[in-house]
Amino acid sequence: xxxxxxINCLKDVPTQxxxxxxxALRRRQIVDAAVELFIAxxxxxxxxxxxxxAAGLSIGSLYEYVESKEDILYLVCDAxxxxxxxxxxxxxxxxxxxxxxxxxxxxxxxxxxxxxxxHILLIYQETQSLPSKWRKVVLENEIRITGLxxxxxxxxxxxxxxxxxxxxxxxxxxxxxxxLGHMWTFRRWxxxxxxxxxxxxxxxxxxxxxxQNVAVKRPPASKxxxxxxxx
Amino acid sequence: xxxxxxINCLKDVPTQxxxxxxxALRRRQIVDAAVELFIAxxxxxxxxxxxxxAAGLSIGSLYEYVESKEDILYLVCDAxxxxxxxxxxxxxxxxxxxxxxxxxxxxxxxxxxxxxxxHILLIYQETQSLPSKWRKVVLENEIRITGLxxxxxxxxxxxxxxxxxxxxxxxxxxxxxxxLGHMWTFRRWxxxxxxxxxxxxxxxxxxxxxxQNVAVKRPPASKxxxxxxxx
DNA sequence: ATTATCTATAGATCTATAGATAATGC
DNA sequence: ATTATCTATAGATCTATAGATAATGC
Numbered sequence: 001x002x003x004x005x006x007i008n009c010l011k012d013v014p015t016q017x018x019x020x021x022x023x024a025l026r027r028r029q030i031v032d033a034a035v036e037l038f039i040a041x042x043x044x045x046x047x048x049x050x051x052x053x054a055a056g057l058s059i060g061s062l063y064e065y066v067e068s069k070e071d072i073l074y075l076v077c078d079a080x081x082x083x084x085x086x087x088x089x090x091x092x093x094x095x096x097x098x099x100x101x102x103x104x105x106x107x108x109x110x111x112x113x114x115x116x117x118x119h120i121l122l123i124y125q126e127t128q129s130l131p132s133k134w135r136k137v138v139l140e141n142e143i144r145i146t147g148l149x150x151x152x153x154x155x156x157x158x159x160x161x162x163x164x165x166x167x168x169x170x171x172x173x174x175x176x177x178x179x180l181g182h183m184w185t186f187r188r189w190x191x192x193x194x195x196x197x198x199x200x201x202x203x204x205x206x207x208x209x210x211x212q213n214v215a216v217k218r219p220p221a222s223k224x225x226x227x228x229x230x231x
Numbered sequence: 232x233x234x235x236x237x238i239n240c241l242k243d244v245p246t247q248x249x250x251x252x253x254x255a256l257r258r259r260q261i262v263d264a265a266v267e268l269f270i271a272x273x274x275x276x277x278x279x280x281x282x283x284x285a286a287g288l289s290i291g292s293l294y295e296y297v298e299s300k301e302d303i304l305y306l307v308c309d310a311x312x313x314x315x316x317x318x319x320x321x322x323x324x325x326x327x328x329x330x331x332x333x334x335x336x337x338x339x340x341x342x343x344x345x346x347x348x349x350h351i352l353l354i355y356q357e358t359q360s361l362p363s364k365w366r367k368v369v370l371e372n373e374i375r376i377t378g379l380x381x382x383x384x385x386x387x388x389x390x391x392x393x394x395x396x397x398x399x400x401x402x403x404x405x406x407x408x409x410x411l412g413h414m415w416t417f418r419r420w421x422x423x424x425x426x427x428x429x430x431x432x433x434x435x436x437x438x439x440x441x442x443q444n445v446a447v448k449r450p451p452a453s454k455x456x457x458x459x460x461x462x
Numbered sequence: 463a464t465t466a467t468c469t470a471t472a473g474a475t476c477t478a479t480a481g482a483t484a485a486t487g488c
Numbered sequence: 489a490t491t492a493t494c495t496a497t498a499g500a501t502c503t504a505t506a507g508a509t510a511a512t513g514c
Contacts, residue, residue: 017492042359044275048477058494063478121359124417128273128356143421168425172434175422179414180407186355187406190374194399203403210441248466279503289468294504 012137013071016064026065029055031079034072039118043073043126073126074134080119081141087112088148095152102161103205105152106177110201113181120185142178149174173208180204243368244302247295257296260286262310265303270349274304274357304357305365311350312372318343319379326383333392334436336383337408341432344412351416373409380405404439411435 015023033054037046048069052062066072091108095101113120127138153170156162184191184200191200246254264285268277279300283293297303322339326332344351358369384401387393415422415431422431 019491022492044360047475059477060479060495061493064492067478069477125356125359128352129275139420142418168430169434171425172422172431173438175414175418176411176435176438179410179418183406183410187373187410189370191403191406194402199399200403203400204407207404207407207441210438250465253466278501290503291469291505292467295466298504300503 012134013075014067023065026055026057026061027075029057030062030065030072031075034076035079035119035122038073038076038126039122043069043129070129070131070134074130074138077123077127077130077134077138078141080116080123081138081145084112084116084120085141085145085148087116088145092148092152102152102156102209105149106205106208107201109149109177110181110184110197110204113184114197117185117188120182124182124186146174146178149177177208180208243365244306245298254296257286257288257292258306260288261293261296261303262306265307266310266350266353269304269307269357270353274300274360301360301362301365305361305369308354308358308361308365308369309372311347311354312369312376315343315347315351316372316376316379318347319376323379323383333383333387333440336380337436337439338432340380340408341412341415341428341435344415345428348416348419351413355413355417377405377409380408408439411439 017023017026030051033056034046034051037050037054048062049059051069051072052059055062057065066075088109091105091112094108095104098104123138123142127135130138150171153162153174154167157164157170184197195203248254248257261282264287265277265282268281268285279293280290282300282303283290286293288296297306319340322336322343325339326335329335354369354373358366361369381402384393384405385398388395388401415428426434
């Protein structure tokens with residue numbers, strides 16, 4: 001799927017098997033099986049036997065490729081992040097070619113979130129189940145993806161397509177974009193009742209760009225009803 | 232803690248014990264113990280024996296007050312939501328008295344998120360472990376809290392303190408406020424390195440109000456550098 | 463009698479490994 | 489010989505309940 005991912009796997013998670021290509025192949029089987037089972041039943045309710053079976057290995061073989069069940073969860077989280085990152089990187093490339101790059105990036109990123117709904121949810125739910133060593137790596141992956149948005153915003157600001165603002169502010173907007181994409185996954189059961197994905201994208205883009213300037217600036221006092229029980 | 236909560240407990244979760252006050256008392260003990268254990272070790276890694284012990288009951292007695300371990304998780308989620316809702320309701324009351332009600336609501340709500348950091352995280356992580364019957368109830372709780380923000384926004388719009396917009400748009404902003412508060416909890420490990428809570432509140436308030444109008448409106452073409460590798 | 467509580471454990475898992483077996487290459 | 493794979497199971501849980509015991513009120 002992704003070179004980075006495979007390098008990570010080999011680097012971090014010990015294995016008894018010497019043949020590196022075989023390790024990559026078997027771990028692919030394991031991860032593909034695990035993603036489905038974890039999404040369907042959660043990490044803790046999935047047994048190592050189910051994992052081995054679904055991956056087409058015996059339980060003994062499974063443990064030649066990982067040292068523990070948590071190893072498998074880490075491989076899963078890492079694979080998901082690699083796929084999200086690839087999706088975002090593609091979105092950035094495509095956005096270079098259009099008149100409104102930021103809008104395009106947001107739209108493409110939200111589509112990635114839409115397609116990877118269950119995967120993103122899984123990371124929200126199970127990151128805590130990782131041993132702290134790997135939890136750190138997974139959280140840093142999250143930040144690296146947010147950093148892609150920071151770069152876009154920075155470049156747009158230098159080009160004069162965004163107003164000037166300090167780096168902290170810009171960075172926070174990158175986090176907001178990231179999380180508002182995730183929001184479509186963890187509130188979708190509600191949001192999708194009221195909006196299509198396209199409507200959601202349009203409204204959130206307007207929100208992020210501050211185009212629907214929410215606050216009215218000091219309405220004339222005469223027109224304001226001031227009552228005690230205002231809301 | 233909260234009348235609504237107690238009514239819910241008695242209504243939904245069956246018990247063998249007749250004395251309603253006693254049920255309320257013991258369940259309080261159970262929930263208080265469970266919140267701590269679930270936050271520290273997660274739902275699945277916490278055993279019923281640990282729960283009983285920490286609540287000051289025998290394992291046998293514990294099962295007089297709930298029918299399953301999942302019952303306890305539901306009681307915990309419900310108690311947390313009741314406390315968050317109470318916090319938000321208080322924020323709304325306080326906000327009635329100031330010049331900038333929306334800003335005040337946001338600040339107070341974000342403070343609630345800050346204080347209930349671990350509790351909010353727990354709900355994100357463990358809602359999926361609930362039987363679907365109760366997962367629904369918990370998700371509806373989430374929506375009801377968001378609804379409080381919708382009401383504020385609606386009232387402000389009627390009073391002319393917000394620009395006119397349709398209900399869908401307004402509702403989405405309420406969700407955004409809710410989730411940007413949660414974001415402080417699930418990205419705090421990173422955000423708190425760069426911002427204090429107060430800074431975070433100020434920047435997000437400006438973001439939500441659209442005061443830092445991100446997009447520059449059509450800069451003169453002469454001033455735009457258009458290069459292929461724009462970012 | 464009724465209610466609440468406790469101890470002891472049935473019954474059913476689950477993870478991870480030891481040791482046997484098969485396949486491959488020198 | 490070395491590498492990869494498998495079967496069988498050790499060892500350690502964990503949830504939920506049965507049945508005994510204590511406390512309370514008629």
